[in-house]
Amino acid sequence: MILALETASAACSVAVGDPDGRLLAEITAPRGPAHTQRLLPDVHHALTIAGVDVAEVHTVVVGIGPGTFTGLRIGVATARALAQALGARLGGVPTIAALALALADGDAVTRAAWLVPLIDGKRGEVFAACYSRTVDFGVCESAAGGIASCLEVVRDVAAVPAAQLQEFLSAWPAAIVGGDGAYLYAHALPTSAHFARGVEHATAAMLLRAWSRGVPGTVEDADAVLPIYGRAPDAARWLEKTVAAREAGA
Numbered sequence: 001m002i003l004a005l006e007t008a009s010a011a012c013s014v015a016v017g018d019p020d021g022r023l024l025a026e027i028t029a030p031r032g033p034a035h036t037q038r039l040l041p042d043v044h045h046a047l048t049i050a051g052v053d054v055a056e057v058h059t060v061v062v063g064i065g066p067g068t069f070t071g072l073r074i075g076v077a078t079a080r081a082l083a084q085a086l087g088a089r090l091g092g093v094p095t096i097a098a099l100a101l102a103l104a105d106g107d108a109v110t111r112a113a114w115l116v117p118l119i120d121g122k123r124g125e126v127f128a129a130c131y132s133r134t135v136d137f138g139v140c141e142s143a144a145g146g147i148a149s150c151l152e153v154v155r156d157v158a159a160v161p162a163a164q165l166q167e168f169l170s171a172w173p174a175a176i177v178g179g180d181g182a183y184l185y186a187h188a189l190p191t192s193a194h195f196a197r198g199v200e201h202a203t204a205a206m207l208l209r210a211w212s213r214g215v216p217g218t219v220e221d222a223d224a225v226l227p228i229y230g231r232a233p234d235a236a237r238w239l240e241k242t243v244a245a246r247e248a249g250a
Helices: 034-051 069-086 095-105 162-169 179-182 204-215 234-249
Strands: 002-006 011-016 024-028 059-062 090-091 114-122 125-133 151-161 176-178
Touching: 002 034, 002 069, 002 204, 011 034, 011 204, 024 034, 024 059, 024 204, 034 069, 059 069, 059 204, 090 095, 090 179, 090 204, 095 114, 095 125, 095 176, 095 204, 114 179, 125 162, 125 179, 151 162
Parallel strands: 002 059, 059 090, 114 176
Antiparallel strands: 002 011, 011 024, 114 125, 125 151
């Protein structure tokens, strides 16, 4: 069985899937309490709902971002600890790629070529990337089976100020956009963009599907399952400014 954890945003989500990636149970809390309070109790609850004993879990998959620093650290550390304790396979999926797949799967209005997930990056920024569907989108299957991914990366993750979203999206006219960043800054999106109203926070069910489909950026093992922060931590930025100020005053 597969256990998926998604903690990159304010939402905290846990899902249980069968070996083929079919969803058996999911618990998602859009807002609080903190991930540290919810995550392990929700794991227990989701396993109970699915009728799965923890010893049956052979794979633990975690969303690796980008997203909030604290949320990502909690999710990755918990996934590592669970995988080690259970002797399970450990996998990581970029949260932004899982969102892109959800945008593609949920597209009922248009078959637009471009998929642009937007994740709230705080400080007036979003984490953005652009993907396109591959030719074999309708038949792609588990990465474990060696099948090609459903998505291709057109533009890797970038931290984009909300005020520059129209400029950023101008490179991909009529793109499908979604994610909590799209909801937060809907007023800043160009009118040409197709707003996906069914796709807000990334969820563990999205993660489970993305793992089964082998989206770009999927990794495995503890050395590779690391958070994608999208920009330098605040502490590093503050240190850089402090050093620069001292050097300027020298």
